[in-house]
Amino acid sequence: MENHASLAPAARMLGYAGLLPLIGCAAGLVLLPMHRVLLLDAGFGYAALIFSFLGGLWWGQGIARGKASPALFTIAVLPSLIAWGLMLLRLLGWTTEAALLVLGAAILLSPIVDLALARKQQSVNGWIALRLQLSTGLGALTLALALL
Numbered sequence: 225m226e227n228h229a230s231l232a233p234a235a236r237m238l239g240y241a242g243l244l245p246l247i248g249c250a251a252g253l254v255l256l257p258m259h260r261v262l263l264l265d266a267g268f269g270y271a272a273l274i275f276s277f278l279g280g281l282w283w284g285q286g287i288a289r290g291k292a293s294p295a296l297f298t299i300a301v302l303p304s305l306i307a308w309g310l311m312l313l314r315l316l317g318w319t320t321e322a323a324l325l326v327l328g329a330a331i332l333l334s335p336i337v338d339l340a341l342a343r344k345q346q347s348v349n350g351w352i353a354l355r356l357q358l359s360t361g362l363g364a365l366t367l368a369l370a371l372l
Contacts (some may be wrong), residue, residue: 332363
């Protein structure tokens with residue numbers, strides 16, 4: 225449930241700006257195909273970093289709540305562990321495209337945690353909408369990198 229406090233315009237603008245690195249990687253794949261490996265690696269690294277950041281947000285929300293369940297903290301470390309596991313799988317022979325597909329799907333599913341948290345506490349007006357937009361954008365761009 226969101227309250228009447230509004231999301232700061234800077235948070236919204238900078239949130240959308242956070243999609244620029246993957247937009248740049250996708251554009252680079254089209255315009256500079258000779259740099260495919262570099263662009264896929266850069267896109268994977270950025271998407272994995274942001275996915276890990278989401279886990280940090282959930283961890284922080286759990287700490288702020290004071291009485292968060294151990295399940296929330298377990299869920300909060302999963303993005304970093306998933307990103308790390310995908311990096312290891314890439315080192316063991318998985319293609320970057322395969323890792324991007326899994327990572328993109330995980331990012332698209334991540335708002336489920338935010339929706340569950342929002343049901344248990346009030347959040348800033350516009351937060352869930354922004355999270356859905358940003359996760360859809362980041363997840364779709366991550367999948368696009370895998371498929372381009």
